[in-house]
Amino acid sequence: xxxxxxxxxSASALQAQRTRLDTISSNMANAETTRxxxxxxxxxxxxxFESQQMSFADHLSSRSNRAISGVRVSNIAxxxxxxxxxxxxxxxxxxxxxxxxxxxxxxxxxxxxMMMATRAYEANITTIKSAKRMALKALEIGK
Amino acid sequence: MLGNGLVDKTALxxxxxxxxRMQNQQVIAGNxxxxxxxxYKAQRLEFDKALRQAVDGQGHDVSVTHPNHISxxxxxxxxxxxxxxxxxxxxxxxxxNTVSVDQEMILLAQNQLMYEASAQLLSKKMSIIxxxxxxx
Numbered sequence: 001x002x003x004x005x006x007x008x009x010s011a012s013a014l015q016a017q018r019t020r021l022d023t024i025s026s027n028m029a030n031a032e033t034t035r036x037x038x039x040x041x042x043x044x045x046x047x048x049f050e051s052q053q054m055s056f057a058d059h060l061s062s063r064s065n066r067a068i069s070g071v072r073v074s075n076i077a078x079x080x081x082x083x084x085x086x087x088x089x090x091x092x093x094x095x096x097x098x099x100x101x102x103x104x105x106x107x108x109x110x111x112x113x114m115m116m117a118t119r120a121y122e123a124n125i126t127t128i129k130s131a132k133r134m135a136l137k138a139l140e141i142g143k
Numbered sequence: 144m145l146g147n148g149l150v151d152k153t154a155l156x157x158x159x160x161x162x163x164r165m166q167n168q169q170v171i172a173g174n175x176x177x178x179x180x181x182x183y184k185a186q187r188l189e190f191d192k193a194l195r196q197a198v199d200g201q202g203h204d205v206s207v208t209h210p211n212h213i214s215x216x217x218x219x220x221x222x223x224x225x226x227x228x229x230x231x232x233x234x235x236x237x238x239x240n241t242v243s244v245d246q247e248m249i250l251l252a253q254n255q256l257m258y259e260a261s262a263q264l265l266s267k268k269m270s271i272i273x274x275x276x277x278x279x
Contacts, residue, residue, distance in 0.1 A: 002165070006172040013176030049180040051173075068173040071180055120178055123244050127172045130255045134168060137262045138161065142269045 003138075005068070006131040010124045012052060012070030017121045019073045020047045024114045031105040034093045041083045042103040050074035152220070156198060157265045159220050163190045164258040166225060171251050174242050182239040185247070190225035197223045 023045050030042035051069040081104045089098035167188045177183040197219040230241040 006165075006169045009169065009172040009176050013178075016176075049177070051177045051180050051183050068169050068186070069177065070173065071176045116179070120175075120244075123175050123178065123248065124172075126248065127168075127175050127251060130251050131168055131172065134165065134255055134258045134262075137259050141262055141266050143266065 003131065003135045007128060009068065009070040010128045010131070012072060013124045014121060016047070016049060016071045016073050017117050017124070020117045021114065023047050023076060024110050024117065027105055027110050028107065030103060031107060032102060034100060034102065041101045044079035044081065044103060044105050045076050046079060047073045048075050048077055154265065154268055156220050157261050157268070159194070159223060160261045161258060161265070163188070163194070163223070163225055164254055164261065167254050168251070168258070170227065171247055171254065174247050175244065178240070178242045178244050178247070180240060183242065185230040185242045187228050187230060188225045189228060190223060193223045193225070194220070
């Protein structure tokens, strides 16, 4: 409760958005990866956000605090889309007909996702700055 | 002289306002953090009405025996509890999330300004007392 609750909430969001950005980077980097430890082409990953209650102490301290929640990545889901087939007979992973199974990753979609993650990150930074300013202002009382 | 000097009604009201604004800041932080959580409903902290009632309804405090007395713990004003409501709707993307980051940013700025204004007022009040105590 108090000054740090707000910071903890925003910090949870920063971490979640960073994980999202990591996932997007992984998708972009592996847009043309045909070999993975699991076998087959790379499959697109995506984060699933879930609101998260803050600490138990916060939960107990006040009734209205129950409504306040941070965010966390509940899991990184795998997109089970069929790989897209690209005709490239020279490719070592091409099948008998000359088609290569490539991950079906839309770079445009990844880019917009990335922008959204960045903006969300910035919005949370603004919240942190605001909380910090308020706390500093409170310290000035009585000076 | 506690009632008229160091901790008067205004100071207690300002103290309560600071508490409520800090709480509001947390609610807004929660909203911004969950701006992309599917199904999350934006939360709003409401205290204006309750605070107004507490300020207007003077002397309804059980621990006060005289209408001109002010209890040291702040009485009705200190007991004001903010309520949290949800923003209904389906949201812009249809994922059930009703957070609008722009609106949250405005509320955040507004809340911060009001907090700083209250802190400033309290500071001024303190400096008046300090002035009187020091005698110069």
